[in-house]
Amino acid sequence: MRRxxxxxxxxxxGTALMVGAKLGSSGMDAAGADDTGTAVVVxxxxxxxxxxxxxxxxPAGTPTTPAPGGSGGPTPTGKPTASKPHPTPTPxxxxxxxxxxSASAAVRGGRFGTLSMTVTVSGHxxxxxxxxxxxxxxxxxxxxxxxxxxxxxxxxxxxINSVSGATxxxxxxxxxxxxxxxxxxx
Amino acid sequence: MIMGTAIxxxxxxxxxxxxxxxxxxxxxxxxxxxxxxxxxxxPDSEVSRMGRGELAAAGTSPDMRLVLDACAELxxxxxxxxxxxxxxxxxxxxxxxxxxxxxxxxxxxxxxxRNHCVNAGGDIMVRGHAPGGGPWRIGIVHxxxxxKVAWVLAAHDLGIATSGTYERGPHVIDPFRxxxxxxxxxxxxxxxxxxxxxxxxxxxxxxxxxGPAWLATLDGYExxxxxxxxxxxxxxxxxxxxxxxxxxxxxxxx
Numbered sequence: 001m002r003r004x005x006x007x008x009x010x011x012x013x014g015t016a017l018m019v020g021a022k023l024g025s026s027g028m029d030a031a032g033a034d035d036t037g038t039a040v041v042v043x044x045x046x047x048x049x050x051x052x053x054x055x056x057x058x059p060a061g062t063p064t065t066p067a068p069g070g071s072g073g074p075t076p077t078g079k080p081t082a083s084k085p086h087p088t089p090t091p092x093x094x095x096x097x098x099x100x101x102s103a104s105a106a107v108r109g110g111r112f113g114t115l116s117m118t119v120t121v122s123g124h125x126x127x128x129x130x131x132x133x134x135x136x137x138x139x140x141x142x143x144x145x146x147x148x149x150x151x152x153x154x155x156x157x158x159x160i161n162s163v164s165g166a167t168x169x170x171x172x173x174x175x176x177x178x179x180x181x182x183x184x185x186x
Numbered sequence: 187m188i189m190g191t192a193i194x195x196x197x198x199x200x201x202x203x204x205x206x207x208x209x210x211x212x213x214x215x216x217x218x219x220x221x222x223x224x225x226x227x228x229p230d231s232e233v234s235r236m237g238r239g240e241l242a243a244a245g246t247s248p249d250m251r252l253v254l255d256a257c258a259e260l261x262x263x264x265x266x267x268x269x270x271x272x273x274x275x276x277x278x279x280x281x282x283x284x285x286x287x288x289x290x291x292x293x294x295x296x297x298x299x300r301n302h303c304v305n306a307g308g309d310i311m312v313r314g315h316a317p318g319g320g321p322w323r324i325g326i327v328h329x330x331x332x333x334k335v336a337w338v339l340a341a342h343d344l345g346i347a348t349s350g351t352y353e354r355g356p357h358v359i360d361p362f363r364x365x366x367x368x369x370x371x372x373x374x375x376x377x378x379x380x381x382x383x384x385x386x387x388x389x390x391x392x393x394x395x396x397g398p399a400w401l402a403t404l405d406g407y408e409x410x411x412x413x414x415x416x417x418x419x420x421x422x423x424x425x426x427x428x429x430x431x432x433x434x435x436x437x438x439x440x
Contacts, residue, residue, distance in 0.1 A: 146402035148411060153418035155334040158325050158429040161316050162194065163335070164374060165308040165327030166350030177325065177333055178305065182194050 095124030190227065191283075191307030193217055195290075197299045198317050204298035212297070213290040213304065220286040223249060226277050237276035256381065257281050264389035265400075269361035272392070280358075284309045284347050284384025291380075310346040311380050323427060329371045329412050336372075336418060337410055340427035345380025349373050349387035351414070358391045369394035371414045376424065377407035 104116040120128040163178040195213055197206040225231045232250055235241045243251075257278050260268045270278045287304050291311035294302050301314030303322050312322035321342050325335030329352040339346060349358065350372035360367045373390045375383040386407055390397035398419050401409040410420040420426070 148398045148402050148409065148419035148421050150417060150419050153328075153412060153416060154336050154429070155328045155331045156336075156338075156429040157333075158323070158335050158338045160323045160325040160335065160338055161196070162303050162305045162310055162312075162322065163308070163325045163327055164305075164310050164339075164346045164348040166329075166348055166352055166372060177327060177335070178192065178194065178308075180333075182192075185196065 096121045096126075098122055098124065190225075193307070194303075194305045195294075196303045196317075197294065198301040198315065201298035201300065206299060209294050209297055209299040209302075213294060216290050216293065217286060217306070220249075220282065223247065224253070224278065224282045224286075226275070226279065233276060233278065253278055253282060253285060256285070257385070260382065260385040260389070264386065266361060267389040267392045268385045269359075269392075272359040272361040280349075280388035281381055281385050283307065284345065285381035287311050288345060288380040308348045309380060309384055311344075312341055312346070313343050315342060321427075326374050326410060327372070335429070336412060337374075337420065337424070338427045338429045339376065339425050341376075341425050343378075344376055344425070345378065345383045346374065346376045347380055347384035347387045349384070349391045350412075351391070358388055360392045360394065367392045367394045369414055370397050370411055372410075372412040373397060373401070374410040375401070375404075375407050376409070377404075383407060 098121050100118060100120050102116065102118045106115075118128075118130050119126055160181070162181060163176070165176070165178075193214070195210045197209055200206045200209065222228070223232045226233055226237070228234060232241065232247060236246065236250070246254075254270075257268070257270045260281065261270075268280065270276055270280070283306055287306045287309050288311055291302065291304050291313060294304070295313055301316075303310065303312045303316070303324075308327070310324055312324065316322045321340040322344075324339045324341070324346055326337040326339065326346075326348060328334040328336045329350060351357070351366075351368065352371055358367050359365065370391050373387045375387040375390070377383045377386075386401070386404065386409075390401050390409070390411070393400055395413075398409075398411050401407075401411065402421060408421045408424040410418070410424055412418050
């Protein structure tokens with residue numbers, strides 16, 4: 001589980017942190033449930049109604065209380081169809097509104113389960129990100145489940161028509177097995 | 187020698203009235219065309235001019251757009267490890283070689299050469315049967331014993347691509363670390379689309395020690411890996427054959 005989360009978070013930092021998509025499970029289905037299981041969209045909360053008071057900013061929707069350690073299923077916040085997100089224009093604070101945001105996405109069409117992420121925002125800053133993975137017909141994701149089998153490295157002479165190998169330079173070609181085959185074929 | 191490497195084409199039992207030599211000549215003309223367009227070693231090639239920003243997207247050839255679109259999809263499919271900009275400039279060679287062999291194979295098949303083997307620097311497309319009527323038998327080179335093979339594959343219709351560090355040294359760059367990937371010595375990927383197999387092999391090599399686990403998740407593409415420390419691994423569905431089957435004379439032709 002830990003390992004799976006690390007892989008996906010690595011992907012997030014490796015590509016881009018896309019901000020703006022709504023973090024409801026319904027929204028994630030469209031944005032994140034692709035075949036490769038690499039698209040993870042992390043978004044801020046809905047700010048369609050910018051807070052007008054200078055007091056404690058109130059997040060749109062109704063954020064749940066902070067989830068304990070990322071366990072449990074997705075926790076959609078707010079109403080999925082309430083409004084579309086837009087950049088925060090308000091000068092009263094910068095950064096996303098406080099709350100806990102969750103999303104989930106099927107990994108490789110569900111074959112490797114569902115990945116859930118929970119992001120906790122406190123003081124307009126992300127204070128915690130946790131990810132967990134569960135379900136699916138196979139309880140694994142890029143770890144041990146599908147695997148190449150290890151075997152002894154053979155070094156054999158063989159009766160073959162052609163050879164697949166790393167790209168050879170012209171010099172390497174002259175002494176390659178493929179060159180020998182080509183000569184044999186005339 | 188075209189595209190910096192040796193290309194071998196073998197045609198067996200062409201359709202009646204089809205001139206096998208003409209098929210082969212057409213294929214070589216295609217490879218020269220690809221080389222003119224996509225060679226990163228030729229300063230005037232389309233890919234070199236694009237890399238220098240001298241060519242707007244609107245002015246590119248249909249083949250270039252097709253290749254770059256496919257490369258963009260593969261960039262996503264490989265979690266960013268297949269990266270045509272990994273070396274700094276634009277270099278889609280990891281796709282182009284396999285793609286050009288696949289296209290050559292498709293054209294030969296359509297023109298009546300239904301049984302053939304096209305090999306461009308180790309990227310192979312086989313169709314139909316080998317001389318004698320059996321499957322094509324393809325050896326995967328042993329990384330440290332150039333005259334030996336580590337596996338033998340037998341197939342009638344298959345793309346086979348190998349990417350490795352043992353001929354040119356560690357030249358595949360891990361795009362996230364910016365340094366050559368060295369954990370894997372040889373990666374072979376087989377499947378229906380040789381261009382995709384070629385890109386997958388390049389990506390797995392760039393992934394290093396995480397490559398084998400990633401290869402195991404691919405649908406429709408089998409793989410064989412030799413690590414730099416000498417371990418061999420392969421997927422269960424790889425069409426491995428007996429290295430030296432007992433000689434039985436020519437197989438019955440179909």
